[in-house]
Amino acid sequence: MEKDDRKWEIIESEYLIRRPWLTARRDRVKLPTGVEIPEYYILEYPDWVNVIAITKEGKFVLVRQYRHGIKETRYEICAGVCETGEEPLLSAQRELYEETGYGNGNWTKLMTVSANASTMTNITHCYLATEVERISTQHLEETEDLTVHLLDEEEVKALLLNDEVKQSLMAAPLWKYFALYSRL
Incomplete structure (x- = not known):
């Protein structure tokens, strides 16, 4: 099995909304290939x-x-x-x-x-x-x-x-x- 985790690098993060039932952020990320994604949206929730x-x-x-x-x-x-x-x-x-x-x-x-x-x-x-x-x-x-x-x-x-x-x-x-x- 491959062990390379291929993690993305977070270049920048910005929270768009922080509420009790909705927290959303926009990340600018760089892939292991070098490609950058300027807007990648993440929803944060508790488990x-x-x-x-x-x-x-x-x-x-x-x-x-x-x-x-x-x-x-x-x-x-x-x-x-x-x-x-x-x-x-x-x-x-x-x-x-x-x-x-x-x-x-x-x-x-x-x-x-x-x-x-x-x-x-x-x-x-x-x-x-x-x-x-x-x-x-x-x-x-x-x-x-x-x-x-x-x-x-x-x-x-x-x-x-x-x-x-x-x-x-x-x-x-x-x-x-x-x-x-x-x-x-």
């Missing part, structure tokens, strides 16, 4: 987490919510932001608890992915939580509007096979789960 949560009874804990970007309401696995200084596993456990009221269980890291490695700085830590149980009610933020749904394995497979899971950061770990632990 994210998501969780495939399965109850003791074998039900998948999903949420359903409206996504304004695509103007559709969809089923999703629980997800959220890693707070500053918070370990990804703790972020994932917190998000599952806040969004659904579910917790406990057995937790393993399933994968780490990037939404768009070419223009976004963050990664998403994906977890599998089995044997979870309802331990509370939802603890939603003011801007969150989602409902909790328990689906069986066949229903989740059908969502995937019918392209009903639109968020790639959620489809990828679900596909990996089914590739590793089930037959499609």
Whole structure:
């Protein structure tokens, strides 16, 4: 395997916007070949987490919510932001608890992915939580509007096979789960 990392040199950076949910900068970069790109745009985000949560009874804990970007309401696995200084596993456990009221269980890291490695700085830590149980009610933020749904394995497979899971950061770990632990 090739070991050359082929990093680009950042000649200049300028922040265009810095808001809580959007930070964008414009870099002027030089490629290893010597070619310069005068405007390369980068979106900075904190790391994210998501969780495939399965109850003791074998039900998948999903949420359903409206996504304004695509103007559709969809089923999703629980997800959220890693707070500053918070370990990804703790972020994932917190998000599952806040969004659904579910917790406990057995937790393993399933994968780490990037939404768009070419223009976004963050990664998403994906977890599998089995044997979870309802331990509370939802603890939603003011801007969150989602409902909790328990689906069986066949229903989740059908969502995937019918392209009903639109968020790639959620489809990828679900596909990996089914590739590793089930037959499609």
